[in-house]
Amino acid sequence: MLTDRGRVLLALGGLTYLAAWAFGSKPRYPAAVGLVLAVGAAALWVRFLDRPMRLRRALWGGDHLAGDDIRMQVEVEAEGHVFPGSLVLREEVERIDTFEGALGRYHGAIVGW
DSSP, rough: OOOHHHHHHHHHHHHHHHHHHHHHTTTHHHHHHHHHHHHHHHHHHHHHOOOOEEEEEEOOOOOTTTTTOOEEEEEESSSSSSSEEEEEEEEEEEETEEEEEEEEEEEEEEEEE
């Protein structure tokens, strides 16, 4: 399953290859093949990492009242032996807002604050 950006890059790689062949431009062949291989490698990487993940949250501090800012630690556990280098956590809180944050590696786990 490719995104729109992946499809555009795949088409651009194919068109670059055709242009290199049509005009006899040998330096364009590596660029065209590189674009196609990059899209293929990205698609394989996404399929390889597509597996269930568990999300754990821990609130910091004591009691929280309405209107208080809350600090929370988030940890993700993925099944398998290969983990992604980073993840983006996007959470929509009903009638409040949408929160988005990057999670990164810390001591072998994927965490964010």
